Amino acid sequence: xxxxxxxxxxxxxxxxxxxxxxxxxxxxxxxxxxxxxxxxxxxxxxxxxxxxxxxxxxxxxxxxxxxxxxxxxxxxxxxxxxxxxxxxxxxxxxxxxxxxxxxxxxxxxxxxxxxxxxxxxxxxxxxxxxxxxxxxxxxxxxxxxxxxxxxxxxxxxxxxxxxxxxxxxxxxxxxxxxxxxxxxxxxxxxxxxxxxxxxxxxxxxxxxxxxxxxxxxxxxxxxxxxxxxxxxxxxxxxxxxxxxxxxxxxxxxxxxxxxxxxxxxxxxxxxxxxxxxxxxxxxxxxxxxxxxxxxxxxxxxxxxxxxxxxxxxxxxxxxxxxxxxxxxxxxxxxxxxxxx
Amino acid sequence: xxxxxxxxxxxxxxxxxxxxxxxxxxxxxxxxxxxxxxxxxxxxxxxxxxxxxxxxxxxxxxxxxxxxxxxxxxxxxxxxxxxxxxxxxxxxxxxxxxxxxxxxxxxxxxxxxxxxxxxxxxxxxxxxxxxxxxxxxxxxxxxxxxxxxxxxxxxxxxxxxxxxxxxxxxxxxxxxxxxxxxxxxxxxxxxxxxxxxxxxxxxxxxxxxxxxxxxxxxxxxxxxxxxxxxxxxxxxxxxxxxxxxxxxxxxxxxxxxxxxxxxxxxxxxxxxxxxxxxxxxxxxxxxxxxxxxxxxxxxxxxxxxxxxxxxxxxxxxxxxxxxxxxxxxxxxxxxxxxxxxxxxxxxxxxxxxxxxxxxxxxxxxxxxxxxxxxxxxxxxxxxxxxxxxxxxxxxxxxxxxxxxxxxxxxxxxxxxxxxxxxxxxxxxxxxxxxxxxxxxxxxxxxxxxxxxx
Numbered sequence: 001x002x003x004x005x006x007x008x009x010x011x012x013x014x015x016x017x018x019x020x021x022x023x024x025x026x027x028x029x030x031x032x033x034x035x036x037x038x039x040x041x042x043x044x045x046x047x048x049x050x051x052x053x054x055x056x057x058x059x060x061x062x063x064x065x066x067x068x069x070x071x072x073x074x075x076x077x078x079x080x081x082x083x084x085x086x087x088x089x090x091x092x093x094x095x096x097x098x099x100x101x102x103x104x105x106x107x108x109x110x111x112x113x114x115x116x117x118x119x120x121x122x123x124x125x126x127x128x129x130x131x132x133x134x135x136x137x138x139x140x141x142x143x144x145x146x147x148x149x150x151x152x153x154x155x156x157x158x159x160x161x162x163x164x165x166x167x168x169x170x171x172x173x174x175x176x177x178x179x180x181x182x183x184x185x186x187x188x189x190x191x192x193x194x195x196x197x198x199x200x201x202x203x204x205x206x207x208x209x210x211x212x213x214x215x216x217x218x219x220x221x222x223x224x225x226x227x228x229x230x231x232x233x234x235x236x237x238x239x240x241x242x243x244x245x246x247x248x249x250x251x252x253x254x255x256x257x258x259x260x261x262x263x264x265x266x267x268x269x270x271x272x273x274x275x276x277x278x279x280x281x282x283x284x285x286x287x288x289x290x291x292x293x294x295x296x297x298x299x300x301x302x303x304x305x306x307x308x309x310x311x312x313x314x315x316x317x318x319x320x321x322x323x324x325x326x327x328x329x330x331x332x333x334x335x336x337x338x339x340x
Numbered sequence: 341x342x343x344x345x346x347x348x349x350x351x352x353x354x355x356x357x358x359x360x361x362x363x364x365x366x367x368x369x370x371x372x373x374x375x376x377x378x379x380x381x382x383x384x385x386x387x388x389x390x391x392x393x394x395x396x397x398x399x400x401x402x403x404x405x406x407x408x409x410x411x412x413x414x415x416x417x418x419x420x421x422x423x424x425x426x427x428x429x430x431x432x433x434x435x436x437x438x439x440x441x442x443x444x445x446x447x448x449x450x451x452x453x454x455x456x457x458x459x460x461x462x463x464x465x466x467x468x469x470x471x472x473x474x475x476x477x478x479x480x481x482x483x484x485x486x487x488x489x490x491x492x493x494x495x496x497x498x499x500x501x502x503x504x505x506x507x508x509x510x511x512x513x514x515x516x517x518x519x520x521x522x523x524x525x526x527x528x529x530x531x532x533x534x535x536x537x538x539x540x541x542x543x544x545x546x547x548x549x550x551x552x553x554x555x556x557x558x559x560x561x562x563x564x565x566x567x568x569x570x571x572x573x574x575x576x577x578x579x580x581x582x583x584x585x586x587x588x589x590x591x592x593x594x595x596x597x598x599x600x601x602x603x604x605x606x607x608x609x610x611x612x613x614x615x616x617x618x619x620x621x622x623x624x625x626x627x628x629x630x631x632x633x634x635x636x637x638x639x640x641x642x643x644x645x646x647x648x649x650x651x652x653x654x655x656x657x658x659x660x661x662x663x664x665x666x667x668x669x670x671x672x673x674x675x676x677x678x679x680x681x682x683x684x685x686x687x688x689x690x691x692x693x694x695x696x697x698x699x700x701x702x703x704x705x706x707x708x709x710x711x712x713x714x715x716x717x718x719x720x721x722x723x724x725x726x727x728x729x730x731x732x733x734x735x736x737x738x739x740x741x742x743x744x745x746x747x748x749x750x751x752x753x754x755x756x757x758x759x760x761x762x763x764x765x766x767x768x769x770x771x772x773x774x775x776x777x778x779x780x781x782x783x784x785x786x787x788x789x790x791x792x793x
Contacts, residue, residue, distance in 0.1 A: 010721035011739050011765050013685035020676055021427025042568050046596040052356040060350045074590030076568050084567020086601055128348040172676060174502040177514030178753040181680050187760045189768035211767040213760040221353035242537040243635050248478040250389055250445055250702055255627040274771055278760045285350045292709045300721030315722060316535040
């Protein structure tokens with residue numbers, strides 16, 4: 001009886017966004033006379049940080065400071081339509097809609113600033129710091145708040161924009177399955193190291209080391225959050241979780257977290273990551289999306305590491321100590337048999 | 341929309357504005373919303389997986405102090421529905437409240453509205469059900485055998501695809517090339533059976549909402565749904581009221597993972613508010629979240645691969661059975677996503693995929709992070725290691741040899757144009773100090789010139 005270590009790898013793709021029913025989202029932007037810009041949406045933030053990421057994209061596209069972009073979302077009376085936050089779609093779809101709305105609003109911003117500065121709008125640019133300035137003459141500038149005030153009180157204009165992004169519905173060919181069901185392919189490769197106790201069948205995950213390629217990262221700290229959370233979830237799916245321990249029967253279903261196993265802080269492995277950026281040609285600033293995929297590659301990487309450690313091929317999830325011990329018994333019986 | 345000029349804000353780790361509120365408990369979630377005259381809704385659920393519902397006796401429940409009223413299927417204007425009707429999935433197959441049979445443990449049969457949550461729970465416990473158990477169908481392959489009891493009204497235990505084309509296909513099919521011919525040419529055949537089991541989404545915040553009648557005749561629904569308009573539209577369809585009557589307000593969701601794209605709590609809470617004229621809160625207990633609300637579906641996948649001595653996979657045949665549980669929910673859609681991805685991120689010229697959406701007497705499967713791709717990635721990547729062992733290559737080599745590249749055609753005939761699998765694997769090898777042979781080091785996703793291709 002021993003504790004045996006093994007290493008396993010898994011490489012995956014993930015199709016982000018999904019449009020088998022058509023997949024639109026809208027955004028509206030307007031400037032208030034405070035100099036803030038409000039982005040109105042009906043998209044929900046699931047705790048992953050959508051509101052932060054969308055404000056970043058809006059600030060970038062408008063050319064104003066992040067602090068001056070507010071997100072007004074998740075109200076069906078005031079926010080335009082969004083399909084919802086799922087399928088790794090929100091940053092991609094809503095971000096694209098926000099860029100389009102920002103382009104329309106920025107056009108008015110520059111027109112009004114041009115009248116105030118007595119230059120042509122095409123000679124102006126935003127500086128990202130709250131000013132509109134003449135290209136090549138940074139001393140000739142006007143603050144965004146002064147432009148907003150002038151637009152409202154002097155010129156009778158709204159600095160506002162409408163944005164829409166839709167990937168049209170993809171039909172599926174009944175004979176061949178030909179379809180175009182997604183917007184981008186993100187990729188990951190995870191290397192897992194495990195230690196298997198051959199006496200108890202218990203698996204300890206020592207490390208999960210992953211490289212991700214998710215297009216452009218809007219907010220690297222939030223991408224890291226997804227990868228860390230997903231590493232934990234993938235490990236949990238691989239070794240711990242099911243509501244049906246005796247699947248396919250419905251016996252002994254858990255009713256609370258005291259009966260539903262998940263890894264705790266003590267079980268957390270070393271998590272290391274690197275993110276490559278290959279901007280996609282369909283997403284806002286090259287975004288592909290990172291929402292769902294981070295739980296996927298750790299699962300087979302752990303299964304493959306177990307095989308590498310003890311020679312037991314686990315093809316059912318979750319991989320329980322019982323499965324490992326039965327696998328070890330079968331392997332011993334097989335090896336004890338005389339070869340034909 | 342790739343930027344040509346340097347970026348200021350995109351690409352920086354600005355702190356999230358709501359982070360401090362989350363970690364100090366200041367963020368307002370749906371369950372924090374209360375109104376003075378608010379009622380609580382709790383649901384009477386089936387204790388058996390399959391059976392005939394002969395009657396519901398509410399007489400003892402009605403005596404519980406605080407009991408206000410009950411709702412049964414007769415109170416629901418359009419009781420039988422399916423949420424993906426919004427993208428054309430039919431037929432409607434799921435009752436909001438059971439009519440004359442139950443299809444899974446935890447299926448809603450009646451709703452109780454009471455002055456307090458405790459009173460609602462006590463009244464639920466006093467409801468007597470007259471149920472006649474039937475033998476449940478629990479295994480996806482047993483469900484498809486001739487002579488198996490048929491649990492769905494349309495006469496099969498599987499979803500019928502392509503009815504919109506006037507066809508009746510028993511599964512989602514993907515076909516590329518000629519697998520049978522390729523299997524004959526292959527040096528090795530590698531087979532595998534893979535099974536995943538249902539998993540709970542386990543959000544910190546359980547599913548819930550508060551529906552409030554407004555003086556102008558509309559209803560405001562505070563909800564933690566992941567998809568406001570999708571849920572609004574389905575609620576209006578079930579209640580047979582104009583969409584304009586509903587105002588849905590979301591906020592920060594305390595974890596979704598796909599578990600909050602079903603439309604379960606909003607229709608009943610809004611119906612309760614319509615019937616009583618008072619705000620109604622309906623929130624799941626952790627037990628309901630685990631046993632009654634839907635789970636990650638279970639998937640059974642059979643792989644047969646034809647492989648050459650040099651490691652190239654020339655044919656892949658996959659038959660998958662997705663366990664949808666008792667109703668559609670999102671599984672017919674997940675099946676299509678699975679079918680498009682179950683060959684993995686590899687170039688395989690001959691592919692034959694059949695994916696069945698199968699109904700069983702368990703809690704419905706539904707959307708969850710990875711939606712049909714998570715089980716596919718598990719099966720594909722364990723299968724890759726089996727192939728590597730069969731051919732006598734290491735696990736890195738088998739993946740580099742077969743990795744898809746830009747310009748390759750995928751089984752669902754989408755041409756690859758943003759591949760980076762090779763670059764990601766090269767970086768991963770560097771990260772763990774694996775000494776990658778030159779032929780794989782020199783490969784690129786952009787062409788098939790470098791290395792072994």
